[in-house]
Amino acid sequence: MSAALPLLRIPVGIVVERRKADSPWVDFIWRSAAVLPDEPETEPWTILREQGSATWFYAGSATVDLYASETARYRDNVAGTPSIWVVLSPSEGPWPYAIAAVTADPAEGEGFTEAADNLVEAVPMPETVREVIESFIAEHHVEREFVKRERRRADPEALARRQHEGGQE
Numbered sequence: 001m002s003a004a005l006p007l008l009r010i011p012v013g014i015v016v017e018r019r020k021a022d023s024p025w026v027d028f029i030w031r032s033a034a035v036l037p038d039e040p041e042t043e044p045w046t047i048l049r050e051q052g053s054a055t056w057f058y059a060g061s062a063t064v065d066l067y068a069s070e071t072a073r074y075r076d077n078v079a080g081t082p083s084i085w086v087v088l089s090p091s092e093g094p095w096p097y098a099i100a101a102v103t104a105d106p107a108e109g110e111g112f113t114e115a116a117d118n119l120v121e122a123v124p125m126p127e128t129v130r131e132v133i134e135s136f137i138a139e140h141h142v143e144r145e146f147v148k149r150e151r152r153r154a155d156p157e158a159l160a161r162r163q164h165e166g167g168q169e
Contacts, residue, residue: 007068009064010064010129011038011061012036012038012102013035014060015036015048016030017054018056019031030096030097031121032121033056035084035129036058040061045057045059059097061099062102064102066136071136073105077104077125078130078134082133083109083122084102084122084124084125085108085120086101086102086121086123087103087112087119088100089119100112104133109122
């Protein structure tokens with residue numbers, strides 16, 4: 001993610017699934033299940049559906065922030081299986097998780113997996129969100145030529161000339 005302000009913010013709603021775990025250590029398994037285009041007028045943590053041992057909740061709203069500097073990553077995302085990465089972080093509130101971030105940048109989504117407590121899922125991107133992202137790419141993408149840096153040759157004599165603590169050896 002860039003330190004700059006996003007050029008576009010796309011509001012989305014997040015659907016989370018809670019499934020009964022077949023485990024003596026945890027009662028439920030949680031995961032992001034879907035991204036809804038726009039923000040529904042529904043209270044966070046409203047039950048949307050119950051089926052068998054699974055319950056789907058509307059967890060709340062978030063925004064997918066788009067930056068001009070990341071258009072190549074967005075382009076790669078929509079060219080494959082368009083996905084939105086949803087990051088849920090442990091919460092001290094009434095629900096065990098809170099929406100921490102939502103992104104269309106695969107590298108940023110992967111970066112969120114470094115915090116071991118986060119639940120990070122790539123979920124299908126809604127068609128309307130994909131269309132907005134494709135328009136953003138068309139408007140802001142600038143192809144940048146990859147320039148490979150030339151490595152400096154190693155100087156084998158450099159170690160022999162190096163000063164060591166206590167004088168030269």
